[in-house]
Structures are given as C-alpha cells and as structure tokens.
Amino acid sequence: MVNRKFNGVDIGDSAVEFFEKLAKLESGGKYNLADQKYYIGKYQIGTDVLMDMGWLPKGSTWANARFIGEGATKWKLKGKQSFLNNPAAQDEVIMRSVKMRWATLKKHKDKICKNISVPKNAVYIAPGKVRASENKVKTIIMKKRNQGYKAEDLRGKSFLLTSSGMLAASHLCGQGAMSNALGNNFKGVWGIPVDGNAMPSLLYAVNLAGHDLSAIIGFKDNCEVDHKVVEKNHTQTDNKNINKILLSEEIRKIFNFYFTSIYNSINEVEEDVASKILEKCKNIL
Secondary structure, three states, rough: OOOOOOEEOOOOHHHHHHHHHHHHHHHOOOOOOOOOOOOEEOEEEHHHHHEEEEEEOOOOOOOOOOOOHHHHHHHOOOOHHHHHHHHHHHHHHHHHHHHHHHHHHHHHHHHHOEEEOOOOOOOOOOOOEEEOOOOHHHHHHHHHHHOOOOOOOOOOOEEEEEEHHHHHHHHHHHHHHHHHHOOOOOOOOOOEEOOOOOOOOOHHHHHHOOOOOHHOOOOOOEEEEEEOOOOOOOOOOOOOOHHHHHHHHHHHHHHHHHHOOOOOOHHHHHHHHHHHHHHOOOOOO
16 A cells, blocks of 8 residues: 555554455455456446546546546546556545445444344345345355455354444445445345355455554444454543553563663663653553
C-alpha cells in the first residue's frame, strides 16, 4: 500500500495489513490487474463505487470511463488506464469505499464482538438474489483452504463478527447484501451472500477479522481475535490486555536501545532503564 493516509492521518499498520490481505484475495496484490470486465486494479474496484464518490459520471463503465471531480483534479485521472497506473489513487478509493460502506453497516455495530450463529438451513445467495450453486461454493471453500485460508461451510456454526470482517465481506458482496443478511440473521431470501464467482462473504469476514480501521470509520472493536486484542472502543476506559501489550512493547523498545549503549555499572543500567519505563508507561498503567 503506497498511500496509507486518510484525510491526512496515517491509518496504522493494522489497517494497512487489512488492505494488503484484502488485495491478496481480490487480485493477488496487483495494482495493474485488468482481466475483469467490471472490476479492476489491486482491490478490484467497480465503476459503481467511483460514481458514488463523484469521480465518474453516472452510467460509466470501464470501457467509457472519463474521470471528473477530485479524481480528475487532485489525482489527475483520465480513464481506465490512468487509474491502473496510479497506485496511490487506488489506495485512496478503497479507503473511501470502506468509509462509505460503514455508513450503511454501522447500524449493526451492536453485533460486533459477538458470535453470530448461521442457520444450518441457510442458502448461498448470488447477486440478483438468486440461489448460488452449492457445488461451486464448496469448490471455492476447498480451494481457499488448500491455500491456507480459514475456509469452511459455516452453516450450523458461528463466527465472531468484527468491524473489519464485516467491511471486508461487504467489499466482496456489497454493503446492502451484507446488511440485509446480518439484519435477517442469514435467514430466508437473504441467506449468505456470495459474489459472482461463488466466493462466500463469510470467508472474507473470518479471514479479515480483527483489524483496526478506526482512523477511517471512527470506531474501534473491543474483543479478541485468535487471542490477539482488537483495539478498544474509545468509550472504554480500561482494558488490561491492551495495557499489557503496550507495556511489553515499550519495555522491548527500551531494552533494544539501552543494551546497545555503554554504561559504567550495572546499577547505572538498571536505574536508567527503570526511569525510562516509568516515563514511557505513566499514561498506560
């Protein structure tokens, strides 16, 4: 990711890792990928997102795309090829896309950090609200499992919902489909959304869970994913697990630095390191 600032603020390593994982699933991480008719680039962006952002006129396709607004003035984009040739602009678009999707999905934030049960009789729903081929979905699941992803049929099981996982799933299948699925507990005609290639949204929700996107969406989760703490919600005043992690990080940084220096005695080392730990951690403990 070459552009890691959103509205002038660095989004943080956790968010960068999220977008790199998303890109790996979408395009193998290739900014110049254009072998799809409707979705191109590192994050497989469609013209629908760019039209919603005001970067393309309504009714645009990649065949006739002519950038307008900020896409043309700030990012100097003209058409499809200029977008493929501009990694920073693609990064900007995916961050803005996440922000827009959150506007729809934030109504489900009461479900974040909770285990969501998926009905055993849930059906996979493709774009257009048509039932997807279960054989195709199962083939995709097996393929991704062989590639090292967490991949299984979650029907009759549960998964931990996080804001980043929910947003990743909405990037795959659309925020509307994901919102309806969550709102109806994956029951009935909403089922489990999949994309046009039969990729299940819940695979994205599980594999991209637990990343801090607060610099973009203004919300932080307050739960653990794979025994790793997801950053606390700003309304929380205490989280001992987070404090322990921050403390250990500070101690490691201090020791790495001070043990490369020269001291006159062991006592001098102990006193100096102790004072630095107290100084660094006075706002953490």
